[in-house]
Amino acid sequence: MRDVCVVGLGLIGGSVLRAAVAAGRVAWGATASVQDAEAARADGFDVLDLGAALSLARERDALVVVAVPLPAVEEVLRRVPAGVRLTDVVSVKGPVAEVVARVAPGARYVGGHPMAGTAESGWAAGRADLFHDAAWVVTAEDGTDLDVLTDVVGLALDARAHVVPATAAEHDAAVARISHLPHVLAAVLASVGADGGPLALALAAGSFGDGTRVAGSRPEGVRAMCEGNRAALLDAVDDALGRLGAARGSLASTGGLAKTIDAGHRARVALQEVRHADRADVTIDLTSPEALAALRALGSRGGRVVGLTGSTVLARTS
Protein backbone atom coordinates (compact mmCIF):
# COMPACT_ATOMS: atom_id res chain seq x y z
CA MET A 1 0.00 0.00 0.00
CA ARG A 2 1.33 3.36 -1.01
CA ASP A 3 2.38 5.82 1.69
CA VAL A 4 0.27 8.96 2.09
CA CYS A 5 1.31 12.55 2.86
CA VAL A 6 -1.62 14.81 3.76
CA VAL A 7 -1.12 18.58 3.55
CA GLY A 8 -3.79 20.36 5.58
CA LEU A 9 -5.24 18.68 8.65
CA GLY A 10 -8.70 20.21 8.94
CA LEU A 11 -11.94 18.22 8.80
CA ILE A 12 -11.24 16.53 5.47
CA GLY A 13 -7.44 16.26 5.57
CA GLY A 14 -7.52 15.12 9.18
CA SER A 15 -10.04 12.46 8.28
CA VAL A 16 -7.96 11.29 5.30
CA LEU A 17 -4.90 10.93 7.54
CA ARG A 18 -6.88 8.98 10.13
CA ALA A 19 -8.48 6.75 7.46
CA ALA A 20 -5.12 6.02 5.81
CA VAL A 21 -3.55 5.01 9.11
CA ALA A 22 -6.64 3.01 10.08
CA ALA A 23 -6.25 1.09 6.80
CA GLY A 24 -2.68 0.16 7.80
CA ARG A 25 -0.79 2.65 5.65
CA VAL A 26 2.28 4.65 6.53
CA ALA A 27 0.97 8.22 6.55
CA TRP A 28 2.01 11.63 7.83
CA GLY A 29 0.72 15.16 7.67
CA ALA A 30 1.64 18.81 7.54
CA THR A 31 -0.42 21.86 8.37
CA ALA A 32 -0.03 25.61 8.71
CA SER A 33 -2.39 25.49 11.70
CA VAL A 34 -0.50 25.21 14.98
CA GLN A 35 -3.71 24.16 16.66
CA ASP A 36 -4.44 21.33 14.20
CA ALA A 37 -0.78 20.18 14.31
CA GLU A 38 -0.78 19.98 18.10
CA ALA A 39 -4.11 18.21 18.19
CA ALA A 40 -3.02 15.66 15.57
CA ARG A 41 0.25 14.98 17.39
CA ALA A 42 -1.62 14.62 20.66
CA ASP A 43 -3.75 11.96 18.95
CA GLY A 44 -0.56 10.08 17.98
CA PHE A 45 -0.15 11.10 14.33
CA ASP A 46 3.08 12.18 12.63
CA VAL A 47 3.04 15.86 11.73
CA LEU A 48 6.09 17.36 9.98
CA ASP A 49 6.75 20.80 8.63
CA LEU A 50 5.66 21.18 5.01
CA GLY A 51 9.14 20.99 3.50
CA ALA A 52 10.04 17.86 5.44
CA ALA A 53 6.68 16.25 4.68
CA LEU A 54 7.06 16.83 0.93
CA SER A 55 10.71 15.69 0.91
CA LEU A 56 9.71 12.48 2.64
CA ALA A 57 6.91 12.04 0.10
CA ARG A 58 9.41 12.28 -2.78
CA GLU A 59 11.84 9.97 -1.05
CA ARG A 60 9.21 7.28 -0.44
CA ASP A 61 7.24 7.90 -3.69
CA ALA A 62 4.16 8.63 -1.54
CA LEU A 63 0.82 10.02 -2.65
CA VAL A 64 0.54 13.68 -1.62
CA VAL A 65 -3.01 14.74 -0.73
CA VAL A 66 -3.56 18.52 -0.81
CA ALA A 67 -6.33 19.22 1.72
CA VAL A 68 -6.16 22.99 2.15
CA PRO A 69 -8.87 25.50 1.13
CA LEU A 70 -8.83 26.56 -2.52
CA PRO A 71 -7.18 29.96 -1.90
CA ALA A 72 -4.24 28.21 -0.16
CA VAL A 73 -3.72 25.54 -2.83
CA GLU A 74 -1.37 27.59 -5.00
CA GLU A 75 1.07 28.27 -2.17
CA VAL A 76 1.27 24.55 -1.34
CA LEU A 77 1.63 23.52 -4.98
CA ARG A 78 4.59 25.85 -5.49
CA ARG A 79 6.50 23.67 -3.04
CA VAL A 80 5.54 20.28 -4.47
CA PRO A 81 8.57 18.55 -6.06
CA ALA A 82 8.39 17.61 -9.74
CA GLY A 83 7.35 14.03 -10.43
CA VAL A 84 5.44 13.61 -7.15
CA ARG A 85 2.18 11.67 -7.07
CA LEU A 86 -0.44 14.31 -6.28
CA THR A 87 -4.14 14.53 -5.54
CA ASP A 88 -6.41 16.92 -3.67
CA VAL A 89 -9.75 16.96 -1.85
CA VAL A 90 -10.97 20.44 -2.79
CA SER A 91 -14.68 20.76 -3.65
CA VAL A 92 -14.06 22.18 -7.15
CA LYS A 93 -11.88 20.46 -9.69
CA GLY A 94 -11.45 22.79 -12.68
CA PRO A 95 -9.85 25.63 -10.70
CA VAL A 96 -7.45 23.24 -8.94
CA ALA A 97 -6.43 21.62 -12.23
CA GLU A 98 -5.75 25.09 -13.60
CA VAL A 99 -3.48 25.96 -10.66
CA VAL A 100 -1.66 22.63 -10.96
CA ALA A 101 -1.04 23.19 -14.68
CA ARG A 102 0.27 26.65 -13.94
CA VAL A 103 2.50 26.20 -10.89
CA ALA A 104 3.18 22.44 -10.62
CA PRO A 105 3.15 21.16 -14.21
CA GLY A 106 5.68 18.48 -13.33
CA ALA A 107 3.49 16.83 -10.71
CA ARG A 108 1.63 13.61 -11.54
CA TYR A 109 -1.78 15.03 -10.61
CA VAL A 110 -5.20 13.35 -10.42
CA GLY A 111 -8.00 15.39 -8.85
CA GLY A 112 -10.22 14.07 -6.09
CA HIS A 113 -13.27 15.18 -4.13
CA PRO A 114 -14.58 13.10 -1.26
CA MET A 115 -18.18 14.30 -0.80
CA ALA A 116 -18.56 14.26 2.95
CA GLY A 117 -18.72 16.67 5.85
CA THR A 118 -19.11 20.43 5.57
CA ALA A 119 -20.78 21.63 8.76
CA GLU A 120 -17.78 21.53 11.12
CA SER A 121 -14.10 22.22 10.65
CA GLY A 122 -10.67 21.55 12.12
CA TRP A 123 -8.74 18.43 13.11
CA ALA A 124 -11.01 17.82 16.10
CA ALA A 125 -14.05 17.42 13.82
CA GLY A 126 -12.38 14.71 11.70
CA ARG A 127 -13.09 10.99 11.90
CA ALA A 128 -11.55 7.90 10.33
CA ASP A 129 -15.02 6.86 9.15
CA LEU A 130 -16.04 10.23 7.65
CA PHE A 131 -15.99 8.81 4.11
CA HIS A 132 -17.81 5.54 4.74
CA ASP A 133 -20.37 5.09 1.93
CA ALA A 134 -19.64 8.56 0.54
CA ALA A 135 -18.92 9.32 -3.11
CA TRP A 136 -15.26 10.22 -3.81
CA VAL A 137 -14.95 11.79 -7.24
CA VAL A 138 -11.68 11.03 -9.07
CA THR A 139 -10.94 13.00 -12.24
CA ALA A 140 -10.35 11.05 -15.43
CA GLU A 141 -9.26 13.37 -18.24
CA ASP A 142 -7.66 12.41 -21.52
CA GLY A 143 -4.03 11.82 -20.58
CA THR A 144 -4.64 11.28 -16.86
CA ASP A 145 -1.85 9.21 -15.25
CA LEU A 146 -3.56 5.85 -14.63
CA ASP A 147 -0.91 4.77 -12.16
CA VAL A 148 -1.69 7.73 -9.90
CA LEU A 149 -5.41 7.36 -10.56
CA THR A 150 -5.07 3.82 -9.24
CA ASP A 151 -3.39 5.23 -6.12
CA VAL A 152 -6.24 7.65 -5.51
CA VAL A 153 -8.88 4.98 -6.10
CA GLY A 154 -7.06 2.75 -3.63
CA LEU A 155 -6.97 5.48 -0.99
CA ALA A 156 -10.66 6.27 -1.45
CA LEU A 157 -11.62 2.60 -1.18
CA ASP A 158 -9.41 2.23 1.90
CA ALA A 159 -11.46 5.05 3.40
CA ARG A 160 -14.56 2.94 2.50
CA ALA A 161 -15.86 5.48 0.03
CA HIS A 162 -16.96 4.54 -3.49
CA VAL A 163 -15.30 6.24 -6.45
CA VAL A 164 -17.19 8.19 -9.08
CA PRO A 165 -15.00 8.96 -12.13
CA ALA A 166 -15.66 12.18 -14.05
CA THR A 167 -13.84 14.95 -15.84
CA ALA A 168 -13.20 18.10 -13.83
CA ALA A 169 -15.78 19.95 -15.92
CA GLU A 170 -18.40 17.23 -15.43
CA HIS A 171 -17.72 17.23 -11.70
CA ASP A 172 -17.99 20.99 -11.36
CA ALA A 173 -21.23 21.12 -13.36
CA ALA A 174 -22.75 18.31 -11.29
CA VAL A 175 -21.82 19.66 -7.86
CA ALA A 176 -23.05 23.13 -8.85
CA ARG A 177 -26.48 21.53 -9.30
CA ILE A 178 -26.60 19.15 -6.36
CA SER A 179 -24.46 20.86 -3.76
CA HIS A 180 -23.86 24.56 -4.45
CA LEU A 181 -27.28 25.55 -5.82
CA PRO A 182 -28.99 23.87 -2.82
CA HIS A 183 -27.02 26.19 -0.55
CA VAL A 184 -28.01 29.27 -2.58
CA LEU A 185 -31.68 28.25 -2.66
CA ALA A 186 -31.66 27.46 1.05
CA ALA A 187 -30.32 30.95 1.74
CA VAL A 188 -32.95 32.54 -0.52
CA LEU A 189 -35.77 30.51 1.06
CA ALA A 190 -34.62 31.34 4.59
CA SER A 191 -34.56 35.05 3.74
CA VAL A 192 -37.99 35.01 2.09
CA GLY A 193 -39.37 33.24 5.16
CA ALA A 194 -37.80 35.75 7.53
CA ASP A 195 -39.23 38.54 5.36
CA GLY A 196 -42.61 37.21 6.55
CA GLY A 197 -41.76 38.20 10.13
CA PRO A 198 -42.18 36.32 13.41
CA LEU A 199 -45.63 34.97 12.42
CA ALA A 200 -44.17 33.21 9.38
CA LEU A 201 -41.24 31.79 11.31
CA ALA A 202 -43.58 30.63 14.09
CA LEU A 203 -45.63 28.70 11.52
CA ALA A 204 -42.61 27.17 9.78
CA ALA A 205 -42.60 23.40 9.92
CA GLY A 206 -41.18 20.47 7.96
CA SER A 207 -40.92 21.84 4.44
CA PHE A 208 -39.29 25.11 5.53
CA GLY A 209 -37.04 23.37 8.03
CA ASP A 210 -35.82 20.88 5.40
CA GLY A 211 -35.45 23.52 2.71
CA THR A 212 -33.38 25.88 4.87
CA ARG A 213 -31.31 23.39 6.88
CA VAL A 214 -28.00 24.02 5.10
CA ALA A 215 -28.45 27.77 5.53
CA GLY A 216 -27.35 27.02 9.09
CA SER A 217 -23.86 26.03 7.87
CA ARG A 218 -20.90 28.33 8.54
CA PRO A 219 -21.37 31.13 5.97
CA GLU A 220 -17.63 31.51 5.24
CA GLY A 221 -17.38 27.86 4.22
CA VAL A 222 -20.51 28.01 2.06
CA ARG A 223 -19.33 31.17 0.32
CA ALA A 224 -15.87 29.74 -0.39
CA MET A 225 -17.42 26.56 -1.80
CA CYS A 226 -19.97 28.32 -3.99
CA GLU A 227 -17.75 31.19 -5.14
CA GLY A 228 -15.00 28.71 -6.04
CA ASN A 229 -17.32 27.12 -8.61
CA ARG A 230 -18.54 30.38 -10.09
CA ALA A 231 -18.93 29.47 -13.77
CA ALA A 232 -20.76 26.19 -13.23
CA LEU A 233 -22.88 27.66 -10.45
CA LEU A 234 -23.99 30.50 -12.74
CA ASP A 235 -25.31 27.90 -15.19
CA ALA A 236 -27.17 26.11 -12.41
CA VAL A 237 -28.61 29.38 -11.03
CA ASP A 238 -29.74 30.35 -14.53
CA ASP A 239 -31.49 27.01 -14.90
CA ALA A 240 -33.21 27.58 -11.55
CA LEU A 241 -34.15 31.16 -12.45
CA GLY A 242 -35.63 29.95 -15.72
CA ARG A 243 -37.66 27.23 -14.04
CA LEU A 244 -38.82 29.50 -11.20
CA GLY A 245 -39.72 32.22 -13.68
CA ALA A 246 -41.72 29.71 -15.71
CA ALA A 247 -43.56 28.65 -12.55
CA ARG A 248 -44.29 32.30 -11.78
CA GLY A 249 -45.60 32.89 -15.28
CA SER A 250 -47.80 29.82 -15.23
CA LEU A 251 -49.22 30.63 -11.80
CA ALA A 252 -49.92 34.22 -12.80
CA SER A 253 -51.45 33.47 -16.19
CA THR A 254 -53.32 30.19 -15.71
CA GLY A 255 -53.26 29.67 -11.94
CA GLY A 256 -51.60 26.30 -12.50
CA LEU A 257 -48.31 24.79 -11.36
CA ALA A 258 -48.68 21.35 -12.90
CA LYS A 259 -45.56 21.48 -15.05
CA THR A 260 -43.31 22.66 -12.21
CA ILE A 261 -44.63 20.36 -9.52
CA ASP A 262 -44.91 17.28 -11.74
CA ALA A 263 -41.37 17.73 -13.14
CA GLY A 264 -40.01 18.13 -9.61
CA HIS A 265 -41.78 15.00 -8.48
CA ARG A 266 -40.41 12.98 -11.40
CA ALA A 267 -36.92 14.27 -10.62
CA ARG A 268 -37.19 13.31 -6.97
CA VAL A 269 -38.39 9.85 -7.98
CA ALA A 270 -35.39 9.60 -10.33
CA LEU A 271 -33.10 10.48 -7.42
CA GLN A 272 -34.55 7.67 -5.34
CA GLU A 273 -34.17 5.28 -8.28
CA VAL A 274 -30.49 6.15 -8.76
CA ARG A 275 -29.96 5.54 -5.07
CA HIS A 276 -31.76 2.21 -4.94
CA ALA A 277 -31.15 0.86 -8.43
CA ASP A 278 -30.12 -2.75 -8.85
CA ARG A 279 -26.60 -2.47 -10.09
CA ALA A 280 -24.76 -4.74 -12.48
CA ASP A 281 -21.11 -5.49 -11.73
CA VAL A 282 -18.53 -4.68 -14.38
CA THR A 283 -14.75 -4.61 -14.34
CA ILE A 284 -12.40 -2.11 -15.94
CA ASP A 285 -8.74 -2.90 -16.61
CA LEU A 286 -6.78 0.24 -15.72
CA THR A 287 -3.90 -0.81 -17.97
CA SER A 288 -6.15 -0.75 -21.04
CA PRO A 289 -5.99 2.18 -23.48
CA GLU A 290 -9.77 2.40 -23.13
CA ALA A 291 -9.67 2.69 -19.34
CA LEU A 292 -10.19 6.45 -19.07
CA ALA A 293 -13.11 6.46 -21.50
CA ALA A 294 -14.64 3.47 -19.73
CA LEU A 295 -14.31 5.21 -16.35
CA ARG A 296 -15.92 8.40 -17.63
CA ALA A 297 -18.74 6.46 -19.25
CA LEU A 298 -19.33 4.66 -15.96
CA GLY A 299 -19.54 7.92 -14.02
CA SER A 300 -21.80 9.64 -16.52
CA ARG A 301 -24.26 6.74 -16.24
CA GLY A 302 -24.41 7.13 -12.45
CA GLY A 303 -22.06 4.20 -11.79
CA ARG A 304 -19.26 3.88 -9.28
CA VAL A 305 -16.11 1.96 -8.46
CA VAL A 306 -16.43 -0.23 -5.39
CA GLY A 307 -13.33 -2.42 -5.47
CA LEU A 308 -9.73 -2.64 -6.73
CA THR A 309 -7.66 -5.75 -7.29
CA GLY A 310 -4.21 -5.08 -8.73
CA SER A 311 -5.00 -2.76 -11.63
CA THR A 312 -8.56 -3.96 -12.19
CA VAL A 313 -11.46 -2.03 -10.70
CA LEU A 314 -14.81 -3.55 -9.86
CA ALA A 315 -17.61 -1.15 -10.71
CA ARG A 316 -21.37 -1.06 -10.40
CA THR A 317 -23.66 0.58 -12.90
CA SER A 318 -27.20 1.65 -12.14
Place this chain on the structure above:
Amino acid sequence: MRDVCVVGLGLIGGSVLRAAVAAGRVAWGATASVQDAEAARADGFDVLDLGAALSLARERDALVVVAVPLPAVEEVLRRVPAGVRLTDVVSVKGPVAEVVARVAPGARYVGGHPMAGTAESGWAAGRADLFHDAAWVVTAEDGTDLDVLTDVVGLALDARAHVVPATAAEHDAAVARISHLPHVLAAVLASVGADGGPLALALAAGSFGDGTRVAGSRPEGVRAMCEGNRAALLDAVDDALGRLGAARGSLASTGGLAKTIDAGHRARVALQEVRHADRADVTIDLTSPEALAALRALGSRGGRVVGLTGSTVLARTS
Protein backbone atom coordinates in the same frame (compact mmCIF):
# COMPACT_ATOMS: atom_id res chain seq x y z
CA MET B 1 -67.14 20.37 26.08
CA ARG B 2 -68.78 21.23 22.82
CA ASP B 3 -69.78 18.42 20.44
CA VAL B 4 -67.95 18.20 17.14
CA CYS B 5 -69.18 17.32 13.66
CA VAL B 6 -66.40 16.68 11.16
CA VAL B 7 -67.23 16.82 7.44
CA GLY B 8 -64.55 15.02 5.43
CA LEU B 9 -62.68 12.12 6.98
CA GLY B 10 -59.36 12.13 5.17
CA LEU B 11 -55.99 12.58 6.88
CA ILE B 12 -56.84 15.84 8.63
CA GLY B 13 -60.58 15.40 9.21
CA GLY B 14 -60.07 11.82 10.33
CA SER B 15 -57.43 12.95 12.77
CA VAL B 16 -59.67 15.74 14.11
CA LEU B 17 -62.48 13.23 14.74
CA ARG B 18 -60.11 10.84 16.51
CA ALA B 19 -58.58 13.66 18.58
CA ALA B 20 -62.01 15.01 19.61
CA VAL B 21 -63.18 11.57 20.74
CA ALA B 22 -59.86 10.91 22.47
CA ALA B 23 -60.39 14.14 24.43
CA GLY B 24 -63.75 12.83 25.66
CA ARG B 25 -66.04 14.79 23.34
CA VAL B 26 -69.16 13.62 21.60
CA ALA B 27 -68.17 13.69 17.94
CA TRP B 28 -69.36 12.30 14.62
CA GLY B 29 -68.40 12.56 11.00
CA ALA B 30 -69.62 12.59 7.43
CA THR B 31 -67.75 11.93 4.22
CA ALA B 32 -68.42 11.54 0.51
CA SER B 33 -65.79 8.78 0.43
CA VAL B 34 -67.34 5.33 0.87
CA GLN B 35 -63.90 3.96 1.64
CA ASP B 36 -63.18 6.49 4.40
CA ALA B 37 -66.70 6.04 5.84
CA GLU B 38 -66.34 2.28 6.04
CA ALA B 39 -62.86 2.51 7.52
CA ALA B 40 -63.99 5.03 10.15
CA ARG B 41 -67.01 2.92 11.10
CA ALA B 42 -64.82 -0.17 11.31
CA ASP B 43 -62.65 1.76 13.77
CA GLY B 44 -65.74 2.43 15.92
CA PHE B 45 -66.56 6.03 14.95
CA ASP B 46 -70.02 7.42 14.16
CA VAL B 47 -70.35 8.31 10.48
CA LEU B 48 -73.67 9.76 9.26
CA ASP B 49 -74.75 11.03 5.88
CA LEU B 50 -74.04 14.73 5.42
CA GLY B 51 -77.62 15.91 5.90
CA ALA B 52 -78.07 13.93 9.10
CA ALA B 53 -74.69 14.99 10.42
CA LEU B 54 -75.46 18.69 9.90
CA SER B 55 -78.96 18.38 11.34
CA LEU B 56 -77.55 16.77 14.44
CA ALA B 57 -75.00 19.56 14.65
CA ARG B 58 -77.76 22.19 14.61
CA GLU B 59 -79.81 20.25 17.13
CA ARG B 60 -76.88 19.90 19.56
CA ASP B 61 -75.28 23.31 18.79
CA ALA B 62 -72.11 21.46 17.82
CA LEU B 63 -69.01 22.88 16.14
CA VAL B 64 -68.93 21.86 12.47
CA VAL B 65 -65.42 21.30 11.11
CA VAL B 66 -65.19 21.38 7.31
CA ALA B 67 -62.28 19.12 6.36
CA VAL B 68 -62.72 18.65 2.63
CA PRO B 69 -60.34 19.88 -0.10
CA LEU B 70 -60.81 23.51 -1.15
CA PRO B 71 -62.67 22.72 -4.40
CA ALA B 72 -65.27 20.72 -2.42
CA VAL B 73 -65.81 23.36 0.29
CA GLU B 74 -68.52 25.29 -1.54
CA GLU B 75 -70.73 22.23 -2.03
CA VAL B 76 -70.56 21.41 1.70
CA LEU B 77 -71.16 25.01 2.76
CA ARG B 78 -74.34 25.23 0.66
CA ARG B 79 -75.82 22.64 3.01
CA VAL B 80 -74.72 24.19 6.32
CA PRO B 81 -77.73 25.46 8.31
CA ALA B 82 -77.81 29.17 9.24
CA GLY B 83 -76.52 29.96 12.70
CA VAL B 84 -74.29 26.90 12.96
CA ARG B 85 -70.88 27.13 14.61
CA LEU B 86 -68.43 26.59 11.77
CA THR B 87 -64.71 26.19 11.23
CA ASP B 88 -62.49 24.51 8.65
CA VAL B 89 -59.02 23.00 8.33
CA VAL B 90 -58.19 24.02 4.76
CA SER B 91 -54.62 25.20 4.13
CA VAL B 92 -55.67 28.62 2.79
CA LYS B 93 -57.93 30.97 4.67
CA GLY B 94 -58.81 33.90 2.39
CA PRO B 95 -60.47 31.77 -0.31
CA VAL B 96 -62.48 29.80 2.28
CA ALA B 97 -63.65 32.99 3.98
CA GLU B 98 -64.75 34.27 0.58
CA VAL B 99 -66.81 31.13 -0.10
CA VAL B 100 -68.36 31.28 3.38
CA ALA B 101 -69.37 34.92 2.88
CA ARG B 102 -70.89 34.07 -0.46
CA VAL B 103 -72.76 30.81 0.17
CA ALA B 104 -73.11 30.50 3.97
CA PRO B 105 -73.29 34.07 5.26
CA GLY B 106 -75.51 32.99 8.15
CA ALA B 107 -72.95 30.60 9.59
CA ARG B 108 -70.91 31.62 12.63
CA TYR B 109 -67.56 31.01 10.94
CA VAL B 110 -64.02 31.14 12.33
CA GLY B 111 -61.26 29.82 10.05
CA GLY B 112 -58.69 27.29 11.17
CA HIS B 113 -55.60 25.60 9.82
CA PRO B 114 -53.84 22.87 11.77
CA MET B 115 -50.35 22.72 10.27
CA ALA B 116 -49.62 19.02 10.27
CA GLY B 117 -49.39 16.15 7.85
CA THR B 118 -49.37 16.41 4.09
CA ALA B 119 -47.49 13.38 2.77
CA GLU B 120 -50.25 10.76 3.11
CA SER B 121 -53.99 10.91 2.72
CA GLY B 122 -57.22 9.15 3.66
CA TRP B 123 -58.78 7.99 6.92
CA ALA B 124 -56.19 5.23 7.34
CA ALA B 125 -53.35 7.78 7.49
CA GLY B 126 -54.97 9.76 10.33
CA ARG B 127 -53.94 9.64 13.98
CA ALA B 128 -55.38 11.09 17.19
CA ASP B 129 -51.95 12.59 17.94
CA LEU B 130 -51.35 14.15 14.51
CA PHE B 131 -51.61 17.68 15.92
CA HIS B 132 -49.49 17.25 19.03
CA ASP B 133 -47.16 20.26 19.27
CA ALA B 134 -48.30 21.56 15.88
CA ALA B 135 -49.41 25.12 15.18
CA TRP B 136 -53.17 25.48 14.60
CA VAL B 137 -53.93 28.86 13.07
CA VAL B 138 -57.27 30.41 14.09
CA THR B 139 -58.45 33.47 12.20
CA ALA B 140 -59.17 36.61 14.21
CA GLU B 141 -60.70 39.30 11.98
CA ASP B 142 -62.50 42.42 13.10
CA GLY B 143 -65.96 41.17 13.96
CA THR B 144 -64.98 37.52 14.46
CA ASP B 145 -67.42 35.67 16.74
CA LEU B 146 -65.41 35.24 19.94
CA ASP B 147 -67.73 32.54 21.24
CA VAL B 148 -66.99 30.34 18.23
CA LEU B 149 -63.33 31.34 18.28
CA THR B 150 -63.25 30.01 21.85
CA ASP B 151 -64.76 26.74 20.58
CA VAL B 152 -62.07 26.38 17.91
CA VAL B 153 -59.28 27.23 20.36
CA GLY B 154 -60.66 24.61 22.72
CA LEU B 155 -60.74 21.95 20.01
CA ALA B 156 -57.18 22.76 18.91
CA LEU B 157 -55.91 22.59 22.49
CA ASP B 158 -57.79 19.32 23.04
CA ALA B 159 -55.85 18.00 20.05
CA ARG B 160 -52.70 19.17 21.89
CA ALA B 161 -51.85 21.75 19.25
CA HIS B 162 -50.99 25.34 20.10
CA VAL B 163 -53.04 28.14 18.57
CA VAL B 164 -51.58 30.93 16.45
CA PRO B 165 -54.08 33.76 15.88
CA ALA B 166 -53.86 35.70 12.62
CA THR B 167 -56.07 37.30 10.02
CA ALA B 168 -56.78 35.21 6.93
CA ALA B 169 -54.57 37.52 4.87
CA GLU B 170 -51.70 37.28 7.36
CA HIS B 171 -52.04 33.51 7.40
CA ASP B 172 -52.06 33.17 3.64
CA ALA B 173 -49.02 35.44 3.23
CA ALA B 174 -47.09 33.54 5.91
CA VAL B 175 -47.83 30.03 4.63
CA ALA B 176 -46.99 31.09 1.09
CA ARG B 177 -43.50 31.85 2.38
CA ILE B 178 -42.90 28.95 4.74
CA SER B 179 -44.97 26.15 3.23
CA HIS B 180 -45.93 26.76 -0.40
CA LEU B 181 -42.74 28.41 -1.68
CA PRO B 182 -40.64 25.58 -0.16
CA HIS B 183 -42.61 23.12 -2.31
CA VAL B 184 -42.05 25.20 -5.45
CA LEU B 185 -38.33 25.60 -4.74
CA ALA B 186 -37.96 21.90 -3.95
CA ALA B 187 -39.53 21.08 -7.32
CA VAL B 188 -37.24 23.55 -9.11
CA LEU B 189 -34.14 22.22 -7.34
CA ALA B 190 -35.06 18.60 -8.06
CA SER B 191 -35.50 19.41 -11.75
CA VAL B 192 -32.22 21.34 -11.99
CA GLY B 193 -30.45 18.40 -10.35
CA ALA B 194 -32.03 15.90 -12.72
CA ASP B 195 -31.02 18.16 -15.62
CA GLY B 196 -27.45 17.27 -14.57
CA GLY B 197 -28.08 13.64 -15.49
CA PRO B 198 -27.24 10.41 -13.64
CA LEU B 199 -23.79 11.69 -12.59
CA ALA B 200 -25.34 14.62 -10.71
CA LEU B 201 -27.96 12.45 -9.03
CA ALA B 202 -25.30 9.88 -8.09
CA LEU B 203 -23.32 12.64 -6.34
CA ALA B 204 -26.33 14.13 -4.57
CA ALA B 205 -26.01 14.02 -0.81
CA GLY B 206 -27.34 15.88 2.22
CA SER B 207 -28.02 19.34 0.89
CA PHE B 208 -29.82 18.10 -2.24
CA GLY B 209 -31.70 15.42 -0.31
CA ASP B 210 -32.93 17.96 2.26
CA GLY B 211 -33.73 20.59 -0.34
CA THR B 212 -35.81 18.25 -2.52
CA ARG B 213 -37.49 16.10 0.14
CA VAL B 214 -40.99 17.59 -0.21
CA ALA B 215 -40.81 17.17 -4.00
CA GLY B 216 -41.55 13.53 -3.16
CA SER B 217 -45.03 14.46 -1.88
CA ARG B 218 -48.09 13.53 -3.91
CA PRO B 219 -48.09 16.12 -6.76
CA GLU B 220 -51.88 16.52 -6.83
CA GLY B 221 -51.91 17.56 -3.18
CA VAL B 222 -49.00 19.96 -3.59
CA ARG B 223 -50.57 21.57 -6.63
CA ALA B 224 -53.95 22.01 -4.93
CA MET B 225 -52.27 23.56 -1.89
CA CYS B 226 -50.06 25.96 -3.85
CA GLU B 227 -52.60 26.88 -6.52
CA GLY B 228 -55.21 27.57 -3.82
CA ASN B 229 -53.00 30.33 -2.44
CA ARG B 230 -52.17 31.90 -5.79
CA ALA B 231 -52.01 35.59 -4.91
CA ALA B 232 -49.89 35.24 -1.79
CA LEU B 233 -47.68 32.62 -3.43
CA LEU B 234 -47.00 34.97 -6.35
CA ASP B 235 -45.68 37.56 -3.87
CA ALA B 236 -43.43 34.95 -2.25
CA VAL B 237 -42.17 33.67 -5.62
CA ASP B 238 -41.43 37.24 -6.69
CA ASP B 239 -39.43 37.79 -3.50
CA ALA B 240 -37.50 34.57 -4.21
CA LEU B 241 -36.93 35.54 -7.85
CA GLY B 242 -35.63 38.93 -6.78
CA ARG B 243 -33.24 37.44 -4.24
CA LEU B 244 -32.05 34.69 -6.59
CA GLY B 245 -31.58 37.21 -9.39
CA ALA B 246 -29.56 39.41 -7.04
CA ALA B 247 -27.38 36.43 -6.14
CA ARG B 248 -26.90 35.70 -9.84
CA GLY B 249 -25.94 39.28 -10.54
CA SER B 250 -23.49 39.44 -7.68
CA LEU B 251 -21.86 36.13 -8.59
CA ALA B 252 -21.56 37.16 -12.23
CA SER B 253 -20.26 40.67 -11.62
CA THR B 254 -18.08 40.36 -8.52
CA GLY B 255 -17.79 36.61 -7.99
CA GLY B 256 -19.20 37.06 -4.49
CA LEU B 257 -22.24 35.66 -2.70
CA ALA B 258 -21.71 37.25 0.70
CA LYS B 259 -24.99 39.14 0.83
CA THR B 260 -27.11 36.13 -0.16
CA ILE B 261 -25.38 33.56 2.03
CA ASP B 262 -25.03 35.83 5.06
CA ALA B 263 -28.70 36.92 4.92
CA GLY B 264 -29.78 33.28 4.63
CA HIS B 265 -27.68 32.34 7.60
CA ARG B 266 -29.11 35.16 9.73
CA ALA B 267 -32.62 34.09 8.74
CA ARG B 268 -31.97 30.47 9.67
CA VAL B 269 -30.58 31.60 13.02
CA ALA B 270 -33.72 33.71 13.51
CA LEU B 271 -35.83 30.62 12.83
CA GLN B 272 -33.98 28.68 15.51
CA GLU B 273 -34.38 31.60 17.91
CA VAL B 274 -38.15 31.76 17.36
CA ARG B 275 -38.30 28.04 18.04
CA HIS B 276 -36.25 28.12 21.18
CA ALA B 277 -37.04 31.53 22.60
CA ASP B 278 -37.80 31.88 26.26
CA ARG B 279 -41.42 32.84 26.31
CA ALA B 280 -43.27 35.06 28.74
CA ASP B 281 -46.75 33.99 29.78
CA VAL B 282 -49.61 36.40 29.19
CA THR B 283 -53.38 36.02 29.43
CA ILE B 284 -56.05 37.39 27.14
CA ASP B 285 -59.69 37.73 28.24
CA LEU B 286 -61.83 36.65 25.27
CA THR B 287 -64.81 38.64 26.58
CA SER B 288 -62.84 41.89 26.34
CA PRO B 289 -63.45 44.30 23.45
CA GLU B 290 -59.69 44.28 22.90
CA ALA B 291 -59.49 40.50 22.59
CA LEU B 292 -59.27 40.25 18.81
CA ALA B 293 -56.60 42.93 18.56
CA ALA B 294 -54.65 41.31 21.40
CA LEU B 295 -54.83 37.92 19.68
CA ARG B 296 -53.63 39.32 16.38
CA ALA B 297 -50.79 41.19 18.08
CA LEU B 298 -49.77 37.99 19.80
CA GLY B 299 -49.65 36.04 16.53
CA SER B 300 -47.78 38.71 14.63
CA ARG B 301 -45.07 38.68 17.32
CA GLY B 302 -44.62 34.90 16.90
CA GLY B 303 -46.61 34.08 20.03
CA ARG B 304 -49.15 31.34 20.59
CA VAL B 305 -52.06 30.26 22.76
CA VAL B 306 -51.30 27.23 24.91
CA GLY B 307 -54.19 27.06 27.35
CA LEU B 308 -57.85 27.98 27.88
CA THR B 309 -59.71 28.39 31.16
CA GLY B 310 -63.28 29.52 30.77
CA SER B 311 -62.98 32.45 28.41
CA THR B 312 -59.38 33.32 29.30
CA VAL B 313 -56.53 32.09 27.15
CA LEU B 314 -53.01 31.55 28.36
CA ALA B 315 -50.51 32.64 25.73
CA ARG B 316 -46.75 32.66 25.33
CA THR B 317 -44.84 35.34 23.52
CA SER B 318 -41.35 34.88 22.16
